Amino acid sequence: MLRTQNGVSLGIIFTGLVLASVSSCSRPADSRKPADREKYLTIKGSDTMVHLVSTWAEVYMEAHPEAEISVTGGGSGTGIAALLNGTTDICAASREMKQKEEDLAAQKGIEPVEFTVARDGIAVVVNPANPIDALTLEQIRNIYIGTYTRWNQVGGPDEPIVVLSRESSSGTYVFFQEHVLEKKDYRQDALLMPATSAIIQSVSADKWVIGYVGLGYAVEAGEKVKILGVKADDEAAVVMPSEETVDSGQYSIARPLYLYTAGEPQRPVKDFIDFCLGAEGQKIVRETGYVVVQ
């Protein structure tokens, strides 16, 4: 009898402790509204952009020793949610805001301001031993939605096509689905790879797979993968993804990368965005494998 009583009271004490520690952990984050801070900036959002944004932040902090910038990933959706909840100053996003998110912003009385800070091309890659050099957008779509399942349907040998995709949490997955698959679903047996590096690894090792990765990664992989040229339709010319073709808009599987702020940016935030859009910021864009914006 005594035993159970002791157990229960201890249990209650323990629960109390857990709750206390949880609530004390979460409090500082809420009370430290970005607006209260003078020189402390937070940027949150797209995983694709983390490398770019943190390089910007490093260089910016070197030039402005008084500034302190923290950069976190988590995904475009997470970043936008944080912006609307007031827990980040700047949101990095590899896609535009959805209607749902804009409605939510209007509800909260926030007017998001969009800055296009760079562009990113998505390369379609195959094994170097694959004889295919270029595909039309329609062929890529049909491969990814499952209409075509063998390479001979797109002019290759009679071998099965193994489709590689990123995980559904990736912004690239959503972009590819929207712009290449025309919003159709990926085929069910597409292999969902946990990381870009896993796609590169598989494409370099397996002869009959097809995958998509950010242009920077594809170029970095060099001889290990073959980057496919893309044709808008049967008659159109083959366009290889490169800085020039992404920039000119000839290469169609490309997307703008954005920074969002809640309302017109004020001083410390504005300085940083001006830096990103300026000559030095755009030089970093090129160095990190993305394409500059004019």
Place this chain on the structure above:
Amino acid sequence: MPGAFAVNNYERAIRLLLLGAASTSILIVILIFVFLGKEAAPFVVRPGVGELFSTRWVPVSFQKESFGIIPLVTGSLLITGLATLITIPFGICSAVYISEVAAAWEREILKPLIELLAGIPSVVIGFFGLVVLAPLVKGLFGLPTGLIALTGALLLALMALPTVISISEDAIRSVPASYKSASLALGASKLQTTWKVTVPAALSGIIAAVMRGMGRVIGETMAVMMVTGNAAVITASPLSSVRTMTATIAAEMGEVPFGSEHYQALFCVGIVLLLATFGLNMVAQRVLKKYRIG
């Protein structure tokens, strides 16, 4: 007698402390159940439990999202079943060899080496699987990709083996020497004694060992996510890619909007996983009890 009183209090304090430590883990299990239930509950209202029984897991879609966990459950079952099939003969034979056949010096070498295997982080095993095992399996079966259920099951068997071997070996070793002596005295050979007397006598321990191994297998995440291809298809073929419940939670929880249907569906998957391991433990205990009494 103040001295006795002090000792009495001291004993009580120690007892309370131990009781507290013992009940903490139970409390945590209950809290986990409550938390999972709380996060998953809204899913029952909308879109309803029936949605979980659909055959498609398409959490991100422009058409219609569906959260059928059947492909994930069958994926986990297939991999766990295969891994168990591979583990049982290897595990038991190793345990028999180490405890009954091996010389003392062999045992001194084998045991620590096998236990070393248990200490390898799963991400390292996963990487080994991705780079070494997957290409081997691919070549062996002439497949277009090595990222399939069988590769995952082989890795998991590798991870479950140390558990199965060391518990089975203990069980075999604890079979009373009188059993063996009696068998040998009746004219049975050493091999006959091992397989007809010692192993059956240790069966409860061996079954418990296999159950423990299965517990590890079904909950394993990282290695599986890296090598099984993660395609959410319903299949019984070991040569097809599958998506497990654990990999789904790990891959998708990071970026899912808080409180969305997708978020709740992932918690439903968590509950199913928890119930599965819970059930497995219950069965293991039942089996143990039955054999001990019988």
